[in-house]
Amino acid sequence: MSRRLTVACVQVSPNEDRAANTAAALEAIRNAARNGAELVALPEYVAQLHSSRHVMREGAGPESTDEALAAFRSVAAECGCWLLIGSLTVREVGKDKIVNRSYLIAADGSIVATYDKLHMFDAVLPNGRQIREGDSYEAGSRAVLAETPWCTIGMTICYDVRFPYLYRALAQHGAQIIMVPSAFTEATGELHWHALLRARAIENGCFIVAPATTGKHPSSHSTFGHSLIVDPFGTILLDGGSEPGVFQAEIDLEQVDVARDRMPSLTHDRQFEIDVVSNTSRMAI
Numbered sequence: 001m002s003r004r005l006t007v008a009c010v011q012v013s014p015n016e017d018r019a020a021n022t023a024a025a026l027e028a029i030r031n032a033a034r035n036g037a038e039l040v041a042l043p044e045y046v047a048q049l050h051s052s053r054h055v056m057r058e059g060a061g062p063e064s065t066d067e068a069l070a071a072f073r074s075v076a077a078e079c080g081c082w083l084l085i086g087s088l089t090v091r092e093v094g095k096d097k098i099v100n101r102s103y104l105i106a107a108d109g110s111i112v113a114t115y116d117k118l119h120m121f122d123a124v125l126p127n128g129r130q131i132r133e134g135d136s137y138e139a140g141s142r143a144v145l146a147e148t149p150w151c152t153i154g155m156t157i158c159y160d161v162r163f164p165y166l167y168r169a170l171a172q173h174g175a176q177i178i179m180v181p182s183a184f185t186e187a188t189g190e191l192h193w194h195a196l197l198r199a200r201a202i203e204n205g206c207f208i209v210a211p212a213t214t215g216k217h218p219s220s221h222s223t224f225g226h227s228l229i230v231d232p233f234g235t236i237l238l239d240g241g242s243e244p245g246v247f248q249a250e251i252d253l254e255q256v257d258v259a260r261d262r263m264p265s266l267t268h269d270r271q272f273e274i275d276v277v278s279n280t281s282r283m284a285i
Contacts, residue, residue, distance in 0.1 A: 005150045007177075008037035008248035009227035011240045013215035014049040018059055021047050022068045024244075026075050032246045033079035039148075041084040041211040042072075043227070044100070044158050044183040048089065051219040053136045060089035060098040069103065077109030082148060086181025086211055087117065087157055097138040102155050102181060104146050112148075115155035116140030119163055126187050133159075143169055151176040151253050154206075158182040161196045161210075164203060171204035172266050176256045180210040189224025194236070201230040205259035205266065207251050214242055232259035 010028040014021040025046050032040045047068040048059045063069065068088055076083040085103040092099065100117040118141070120134035143166060144155045154170030154177070161167075161180050170178055178200065184193055201208040207229065214225025227240035229249050240247040260266060 002150055003253045004250060005038045005253075006036050006248055006250050007209055007229060008032035008035070008040045008246055009209065009211035009229065009238065009240055010040060010042050010046075010246055011212060011214050011225055011227045012043065012046060012244050013217065013223075014046060014213060015218050016048060016050045016055050016059070018048045018068060021049075022071055026071060028246050029072075029075050029081070029083065030079060032248060033081045035246070035248065037081055037246075037248050039082045039084070039150075039209075040079075041086065041179060041181060041209050043086040043211040043213045044102075044181045045213060046086050046088070046181075049183055049213060049217045049221075049223075051217065051221040055218075056089055057091075057098055057136060060091040062093070063090050063101075066090065072103075073105055073109040073111070076105045076107060080107045082107055084155075084179050084181065084209075084211070086179075092138075095138060097136060099138050099140070100133075100157060102157055102179070104148075104153065104155065113144050113146035113155060115144040115157070116142075117157040117160065118143070118166065119159045121159040131185070143173075145170060145173055145175055151256075154178040156180050158184060161200060164200065167200045167204050167206075168266070171206050175204075175206060176253055177207045177209055177251075178204070180208060181212075182210055183213040184224045186222040186224045189226065193224055193226060194228070197228050197230050198234040198236070201232055202234040203265075205232045205263065206256055207231055207253075212240070214240075214244060232256050 083105040102115045104113045152174040154175030212227045213223040225242040229238040238249040
């Protein structure tokens with residue numbers, strides 16, 4: 001396996017127009033490949049992003065007929081690069097809810113792995129806006145790792161980043177790069193985006209690749225942008241800022257070995273019990 005690779009994060013501002021959003025992402029992928037990217041990462045909801053649950057449900061279709069998925073597979077083969085489709089909305093036969101699914105595509109256009117977002121973002125934002133993904137989306141039930149020509153890659157999506165046990169499990173099972181495609185809200189992004197991604201990289205001695213949506217979306221919904229690549233020591237190698245674009249960096253996977261040798265905490269987990277001590281049960285000394 002080669003120990004170095006060039007990774008590109010595609011940062012876009014999708015709306016309800018699936019065809020136009022897909023076309024914009026395809027052009028960005030081609031640009032990244034022309035500039036030497038071997039692995040191109042797209043954000044969550046790359047083909048459609050709207051705050052209306054109805055619009056998102058109507059846009060979701062069966063995987064077998066999804067035009068965006070077919071186009072992305074074709075462009076990966078055309079460009080000869082690996083492609084992380086951050087997520088597409090998919091409707092499965094016999095299920096009422098849709099799924100938020102990420103795809104890892106090989107350089108020949110084949111689907112290597114899929115991952116359904118595990119954790120649903122059900123929250124009230126500081127501006128009073130409510131987001132309830134669990135009302136429309138079926139949560140996933142499995143963590144996913146995939147072998148690539150360079151290393152093992154772990155797959156996550158957006159809100160997953162707030163659950164460190166997932167990242168630790170992926171790292172302990174061999175992940176050297178963990179993908180975090182996102183449509184992080186502007187309000188929460190300002191507070192936590194950089195800190196969470198740097199923490200996940202440091203805790204697990206791995207690279208974090210986090211392509212993100214940015215800007216204003218229909219119904220006054222805004223996402224934060226700032227696509228990041230973070231190295232195993234928590235250093236930000238790439239920050240895409242707040243405008244759409246293609247941002248790339250070369251990563252050296254030897255740094256994973258160096259970080260884990262210096263701080264082997266992934267091997268130091270211990271089982272423990274939790275004691276809750278109340279005022280009435282304090283020990284007299």
